[in-house]
Amino acid sequence: MYKALIADDEEIIRSGLSRLLARDPDFEVAALAEDGEQALELAAERLPDLLLVDINMPFLNGLEFIERLEGVLRGAVIIVITGYDDFSYAQQALRLGVFDYLLKPVMEDAFYDAVGRAKQQLQTNRRQVKYLDWARMQLEKNRSSLVAAFLDGWLEGRYSEPEVAEQLGYLGISIPEPYGVTVAHLSVSEGKTMVGQEWDENLLYYAAENIARELFEPLGPVTSCKNASGDLVVLSSCLPAARWSATARELRELLEEHLPAQAVLSQVPGDRLAGLPEAYDDAMELLEQREKCPQAVLEARRYIEERYADPCLSLQGAADRLHLSPQHLSRLFRHETGVTFVDYLSRVRIRRAVELLADGELKMYEIAERVGYSSQHYFSSAFKKVLGVSPMEYRRGGAAR
Structure with missing residues (x-):
């Protein structure tokens, strides 16, 4: 069973089309509208499959109605009804994707011929919608696997830029x-x-x-x-x-x-x-x-990255935590990272300080405290040793950029 909407500002036309359509057991007249605005509301509410629409209607004419209808219905078929003087409008309606048009006064043979062909189109549309829904369901069901396979190929450099763009759009990846x-x-x-x-x-x-x-x-x-x-x-x-x-x-x-x-x-x-x-x-x-990297060095680096804000953080403290002697941890750390424990700590603190300098509201002493320096002077000296400029110079340079 298909639902139909008839929209025409003449009651006699609405009644006549409704009687003709009622003879077809495959159709149910679900809504009658006397103007375009009412037709649009009823279309969104009743979701008809077939729409018989007069081109000349008050408030919202048939062509405007068809344009506004886009995205409201899936797989619907539209037949416009027009007088001889409106033939140019009928051509425009066809360009908007209308299935067919009928001339007033509507003859029974022409009506049933158009409705019969519309019914075949509706059957095709329903199958296509069904297959499309099934394909989308399968895509969503397997999406994680498809995404993983695509990303793996992309990260390994197996896709060209156009192929990447196509797959990103197809899989909905942003x-x-x-x-x-x-x-x-x-x-x-x-x-x-x-x-x-x-x-x-x-x-x-x-x-x-x-x-x-x-x-x-x-x-x-x-x-x-x-x-x-x-x-x-x-x-x-x-x-x-x-x-x-x-x-x-x-x-x-x-x-x-x-x-x-x-x-x-x-x-x-x-x-x-x-x-x-x-x-x-x-x-x-x-x-x-x-x-x-040996586990002890990984743990020491983790210890630094998690506790760099503690001004009391030291090689001795890290060694005690790892149950190693400071001398052994120091040798191991330098061998694996190429820098001393203290230098690594300074770099972590200065890296974090650089991030905080982007906040123009923070004072220098506040940044120094947040990255583990009890003295602003000591912080400035360490910063300049690592980056070659003072924190204030770095902030001014960032502002200039």
């Missing part, structure tokens, strides 16, 4: 510019178990992905996938930079707190989509370097 690439490698902790759950690599990955997407959502839109190595790759905005970096630190903490795993992370920013594969390669290279 990558912000500038973007940030965050890669997390998870390894199961031998001595850590979670009550009531048997963990494997797949479950570990999906749990980590859920945590990551929730954390990075404020920096959205967020896209994630598993790469060929089983690592979690998260694409998001990298702005503001301080928040992006802090989100990665929080992710690592939550992964190790809630999952039976150890996590190693790397982050690399990028500004052009065409350069995403290169940014990803850089992130993977950085991740590999960090994975090769």
